[in-house]
Amino acid sequence: NAGVTQTPKFRILKIGQSMTLQCTQDMNHNYMYWYRQDPGMGLKLIYYSVGAGITDKGEVPNGYNVSRSTTEDFPLRLELAAPSQTSVYFCASSYSDRYNEQFFGPGTRLTVL
Amino acid sequence: AQKVTQAQTEISVVEKEDVTLDCVYETRDTTYYLFWYKQPPSGELVFLIRRNSFDEQNEISGRYSWNFQKSTSSFNFTITASQVVDSAVYFCALSDDYNTDKLIFGTGTRLQVFP
Numbered sequence: 001n002a003g004v005t006q007t008p009k010f011r012i013l014k015i016g017q018s019m020t021l022q023c024t025q026d027m028n029h030n031y032m033y034w035y036r037q038d039p040g041m042g043l044k045l046i047y048y049s050v051g052a053g054i055t056d057k058g059e060v061p062n063g064y065n066v067s068r069s070t071t072e073d074f075p076l077r078l079e080l081a082a083p084s085q086t087s088v089y090f091c092a093s094s095y096s097d098r099y100n101e102q103f104f105g106p107g108t109r110l111t112v113l
Numbered sequence: 114a115q116k117v118t119q120a121q122t123e124i125s126v127v128e129k130e131d132v133t134l135d136c137v138y139e140t141r142d143t144t145y146y147l148f149w150y151k152q153p154p155s156g157e158l159v160f161l162i163r164r165n166s167f168d169e170q171n172e173i174s175g176r177y178s179w180n181f182q183k184s185t186s187s188f189n190f191t192i193t194a195s196q197v198v199d200s201a202v203y204f205c206a207l208s209d210d211y212n213t214d215k216l217i218f219g220t221g222t223r224l225q226v227f228p
Contacts (some may be wrong), residue, residue, distance in 0.1 A: 042221050
């Protein structure tokens with residue numbers, strides 16, 4: 001049981017490049033989330049999904065897109081990378097049994113230069 | 114609007130000292146859950162505790178204890194006899210959205226425990 005896995009662990013992008021951060025969970029969780037963590041700012045919710053085919057915006061969605069075609073996968077797409085997107089990105093998942101704790105992946109450290 | 118405030122940005126203690134990390138929350142809902150997560154230097158987020166709004170009993174788990182007081186909207190975390198391995202960033206979080214389990218995080222408290 002690998003839990004929540006994220007790839008890549010590190011990435012450097014140039015301004016204007018695009019990339020997809022991968023997230024997979026093997027716990028059959030319906031709910032999945034993407035957060036970004038900036039220094040001293042805690043975690044902010046980017047997008048979330050309550051099931052395959054259903055996604056919605058969180059607090060800071062601008063510059064990102066997501067899709068959820070399967071229960072297991074929840075990729076995050078950056079279309080035109082900007083320096084403001086330099087951050088650590090965490091994917092998380094939880095049981096759809098109301099107010100359950102979220103299980104987090106190891107994070108992806110992204111730098112945009 | 115929901116909000117979680119962790120006013121202590123950084124705390125430094127010497128091993129074996131007790132330390133309390135403060136968490137104050139805001140929500141209009143009567144049903145909500147509060148969480149604490151630990152982020153060690155390795156970077157992963159580790160779940161510590163979940164507490165619902167109807168249960169104000171204090172909780173103790175080994176050297177960790179949590180004090181939930183609805184009257185002051187606080188959910189404080191105490192580490193007794195701190196150890197170097199307790200050095201981490203600790204996040205308090207609130208969930209009051211029944212349909213999505215979205216978490217609202219505080220900005221975290223960095224705890225440094227010196228030998």
